[in-house]
Amino acid sequence: MKTAIKHALIGSDPELFIVRNGHIGSAIGLVGGSKEEPRPTEFGALQEDNVLLEFNILPTASVEEFKHHIKAVMQDATNTLSAFEAELVRGVSSHIFRQEELEGFGPQAFIFGCDPDFNGWTNQMNPAPFADPGLRTAGGHLHIGYSHLEEPDAILNNKIIRMCDYTMGLPSILMDKDEERRKLYGKAGCLRHKPYGVEYRTLSNFWLFSDELLAWAYEGARDAYANINKLEGYYDIVSGEEVQRIINENDKAAARAALLALEIKYA
Numbered sequence: 372m373k374t375a376i377k378h379a380l381i382g383s384d385p386e387l388f389i390v391r392n393g394h395i396g397s398a399i400g401l402v403g404g405s406k407e408e409p410r411p412t413e414f415g416a417l418q419e420d421n422v423l424l425e426f427n428i429l430p431t432a433s434v435e436e437f438k439h440h441i442k443a444v445m446q447d448a449t450n451t452l453s454a455f456e457a458e459l460v461r462g463v464s465s466h467i468f469r470q471e472e473l474e475g476f477g478p479q480a481f482i483f484g485c486d487p488d489f490n491g492w493t494n495q496m497n498p499a500p501f502a503d504p505g506l507r508t509a510g511g512h513l514h515i516g517y518s519h520l521e522e523p524d525a526i527l528n529n530k531i532i533r534m535c536d537y538t539m540g541l542p543s544i545l546m547d548k549d550e551e552r553r554k555l556y557g558k559a560g561c562l563r564h565k566p567y568g569v570e571y572r573t574l575s576n577f578w579l580f581s582d583e584l585l586a587w588a589y590e591g592a593r594d595a596y597a598n599i600n601k602l603e604g605y606y607d608i609v610s611g612e613e614v615q616r617i618i619n620e621n622d623k624a625a626a627r628a629a630l631l632a633l634e635i636k637y638a
Contacts, residue, residue, distance in 0.1 A: 491532030542637035
């Protein structure tokens with residue numbers, strides 16, 4: 372097994388709704404690409420995921436590079452959609468479609484990612500989410516790459532993701548105005564193990580739409596890896612059980628108090 376590198380590389384694969392003819396609609400047939408075969412762009416790739424447009428970026432080593440790659444691939448998405456008189460939707464991470472709308476979009480509108488994710492606090496597989504069958508949600512997942520391993524280091528990944536809950540999960544309770552997504556996704560400690568590191572899956576896409584929030588997301592992911600030595604001290608100030616409760620119950624007052632006690636700043 373190789374030794375972890377000092378500075379993590381940060382990537383992302385956000386999802387976005389699209390609007391067409393004045394209404395939130397489906398990206399199916401407009402974007403191309405799939406989970407198995409995404410459509411490459413210069414700084415990442417585009418694909419369709421259920422009714423959403425999803426993109427990913429190449430790994431980045433600085434906040435400037437992160438912001439550049441996100442904006443560049445979003446522009447690629449914008450250019451692709453313009454041919455269909457469609458646009459990306461800003462500031463929306465959940466939407467409830469009518470059943471007849473989904474049926475009109477075709478079978479892909481009912482296909483969800485089947486790869487399991489895990490809880491970094493319990494080390495257990497998360498149960499399949501269940502909510503309003505018309506609810507679709509857009510994530511803003513962050514990838515933290517720290518090494519190239521034959522198998523993921525699950526213990527280290529769990530520590531990184533717990534730090535992500537402190538550095539980003541708690542602030543997101545105050546920063547993310549959408550509360551519908553948490554009924555389906557966005558629980559505390561949500562992760563996927565990756566050959567290069569770990570994916571933090573708790574956040575929605577709310578941070579995509581300003582330089583300040585892009586920097587916040589990059590720095591939060593980077594610092595979660597760089598500062599895992601602080602984790603035990605954080606436990607003493609706000610317990611892991613309380614962090615999970617705050618995130619899972621969307622407790623804004625407790626989130627504000629916890630961040631003040633932890634001296635964690637947020638955008």
